[in-house]
Amino acid sequence: MRYPVQQRFDLQKLPSLRRSIIIVNVGLVLLATLSVGLVSLHLLNRQASAHALQVVELSGTMARDAVGRMRDELLSSAVILRDRPTLARLLRERNVRELNPFLEQFRLGGSLDSVLVVRDGNLVSVTGEDLTGLVNLDAIDKSRPGALWLLGDPEGDTQLIAVAIAPLPDALVQESGFVLVGRRLSAHFLNQLGAETGAAVSVLPRRGLEQAPVASLEREVLYTEQAVVRALPDQQRYGAAMPLREGERMIAAVMTYLPAVAFERNRQRLLQRWLSTGLGLALIAVLMGFLIGRRLGRPIRALIASAQRMSREDFSTPVPVARDRELSILSSTMDDMRRRVLALTAALRQREAQAQLLLANIVEGVFAVDSQRRLVFLNPQAARMLDVEVDHAIGRFCGEVLKPRREQGRLPCDHDCPIVRARSGQSTQSQETLRCAAGQRSVIIHSAPPAGGQQVQILRDETDTEAGRRLRDAVIANVSHEFKTPLAAQTAAIELLSAGMDQLSADERMELIHSMSRSTVRLNQLIDNLLESVRIDAREDKLELQFLKIDELVDEALAVLHPLLLQKNQTFVTHIEPDLPEFKGDPRRLIQVLVNLVSNAIKYAPENSRIQLQIDRLGRAVRLLLSDEGPGLDPGQTRHIFDRFYRAPGLSAGQAGMGLGLWIVRSIIERHGGRIEADSPAEGGTRFRIFLPLKGAES
Known part of the structure; x- marks a missing residue:
């Protein structure tokens, strides 16, 4: 509207x-x-930063040039000392007593840290610091004046030393000799240099540069060996790094820094x-x-x-009209929308009431989940079916509320959830067994694809009358089919014996008698399995326990199955550990276990094959290992082989049974406190393992 x-x-x-x-x-x-x-x-x-970089670069260049001039001045000092007549006179006179004061006076006057004289390989005199330990004299060309840099003590305040060498005249030496002067790049010198350039100055050798952080200015000049100038925001200053070279090799860097405050x-x-x-x-x-x-x-x-x-669902108050044209159009549109929403809300509430009435009166349970499979809706029928309160269930994970039975130790929610399968776009249906407070409940779950961020599921209870009727029909059909085969065989054998008693040979008559015996064994086994199934359903399956010997049980079971073994010419081999203790068990039901398992092996194993039964003690249990040479089990059959009414696919009408034998076997074994397992070994065939506890056994 x-x-x-x-x-x-x-x-x-x-x-x-x-x-x-x-x-x-x-x-x-x-x-x-x-x-x-x-x-x-x-x-x-930007302009101020560029100006600051130019100033710090100029200061760095001046500092580097000053350091370079210091080495040149040191070389001049070495040459001047060598050419002093006083030095030549004292060396000719070998007057060491006056030579030392002379050299000390020269050192102090030139602000030197070390002065030494070497003649003919011998240290004649040294004043100040002895640098012979830092200088590799054999690697220096002493035939002409020269200067070089030395690495000082890395732990001291001076890590770089400048030295200059001037050779002595030939007239003063027999072989060779030289004068060596040295001066450290001390903190005092660098402070004076900083006062001249207006920046903080330091000199770092290569090893000092290598110890600096990776992204630092020191590392950058080490890698590039070129002048580096940049701002250092984290240190609030600008820095310049100028390489100091010895020939072609960079041996140190002159670092200058200017605070950013001056430019700010x-x-x-x-x-x-x-x-x-x-x-x-x-x-x-x-x-x-x-x-x-x-x-x-x-x-x-x-x-x-x-x-x-x-927004608070109050649509009764009209929207006021504004005075401006545009706002008036907006207010009129909002009021029109209000009236439309008011009408739509009334219609939706009516439909919601109808839907609630429908959901409250249908037989099936209905629930809805969100994308995380959390319950967002649960009708009363579903709540009664699951034995939960609606308010307590809303918001919880559906698996926690439904409590499906585990299969092979895993929940269907984790590996085969019908809700997840329905998200592919098609509705799904699955039968699940739910664990409720009143017991287990068998239900059919119909899952619809997601719509509007929710998924709707319908629960149909299959626990009561309808499930029992279908089960009854299936059992009657199976029983009728299973009884017809041995009865038909017996009828045919009796008719042949009656009609041709005089014409048949003794072997032929014996074969007909064996056929009737096999049919009788089969009928007895079917009847025992049906009776045991009824007892289990009626909960009248209480065990009659007494002390047993396992070999006696095996003998009684083989006596029953002997005609079936003769029919297929099969060999039954037993290996029983001697001196096995007696244990408590129900003899009739354990014989039924052996008969069901061995008859199953006879049925599926080929003619002229071997069936083996090994019995031994394993800890506090008796282990029975039954193996045959049949076709074995498919990987998908091991999880269903012990299910009630399960029959292996692909079997002929003569091979397929009612699907009760192995289910009864598992029920009897579990009631004795044991367990049974089945698999197919690599060499082929089928293998059953039974473990019966020795609780109550006599040692």
Whole structure:
């Protein structure tokens, strides 16, 4: 149903929002002004950073040149000392007593850290620090003046030493000799250099650079061996690294640093001015915003209040009409929507009441889950079927509420969930056994594909009358079929004996008698299995326990099965561990276990084959291992072989039984406190393993 939009005022006479838009444009102008200021500040920052990098680079270059000049000055000092006449006189006179004061005076006057004289391979005199241990004299060309850098003590305050060598004149030596002067790059020297350049100066040898962090300025100059200049924001300073070379090889780096504070002052002043201007403009913008908000806020707040009422499902109050043209159109549209939603809500509530009535009166249980398989709906029938309260079940995982029976130790929710299978787009159906408070309940679950973020499932209870009727029909059909075969064989044998008693030979008559015996054995086994099945269903399966010997049970079972073995010319081999203790058990039912298992092996094993039964003791249990040479089990059969009425697929009518034998075997074994397993070994055939506890056995 459509509702016409009702307009309470003439829209053409209503004022427009043009004036409001003009006011907003004024605010945009202010915003543009602020944007220009921000861009200007950004450009100034870039220019200031570039200037700071130029200054620190210049300081680094000056510091490196000063360090290089120190080595050149040191070489000049070495040559001057060598050419001093006093040195030549003292060396000719071998006057060591006056030579030492002379060298000490020269060292102090030249601000040197070490002066030494070597003649003909002998250290004549040394003043200050002895550098002979740091200098590889054999690797230095001592035939001409030269200077080089040495690595000092890495633990001290000086890690680099400059030395200069000047050879002595030939007239003063027989073989060779030289003068060596040295000076450390001390902290005092670097401080003086920093005062000259206006920056903090340090010198790091290669080993110092290698110990620096990976992304540091020191590591970068080590890797590139080129001058590196950059800002160090985390340290609030700018740095320059200038390589110091010995020939072509970089041996150290001159590091200079300038604090960023000096370059921040100009930016701070400009920032203060910009902030003052921005604050004034902001006050103006606030005032304008207040006026605009006062102009537009009142009708908008009224519309917001109407929208909030509708969100609370209050559709009875009309939406007020605004004075501006555009807001008036919006309010009229909202009021039209309110009336439409009001009508739709009434229709939905009526349909919901009908659906609730339907779900409350149907026989089947209905529940719905979300994408995480959590219950979002549960009708009363499903709640009664599952023995739960609706409020307690909503929001819980469906597997926790339904409690399906485990298969092979796993829940169907984890590996074969019908709800998950239905998400492929088609409805699914599965039969599950649920564990309820009143006992197990067999149900059929119909799962629909997801719709609207939910999935609906229908539960049909199969536990009571209908399930019993179908089970009764299936049992009657199976029993009728199973009884016909041995009865027909007996009837045929009796007719042949009656009609041809005089004409048949003794062997032929004996063969007919064996046939009747085999049919009788088969009928007895069918009757025993049916009676035991009825006892299990009626819970009249109490065991009659007494002390037993396992070999006696085997003999009685073989006596019953002997005609069946003769029919297929099969060999039955037993291996029984001697001196097995007696144990408590129900002899009739354990003989029934052996008869069912061995007859099963006779049925499926080929003619002229062997059936083996091995019995031994395993801890506190008796183990029976029965194996045949039949076709074996498929991997998918092992989980169903002990199920009630299960018959292996692909069998002929003569091979297939009622599907009760192995189910009864498992029931009897479990009631004795034991367990049974089945598999097919690699060499073929089928193997059953039975473990019976020796509880109550006499040692």
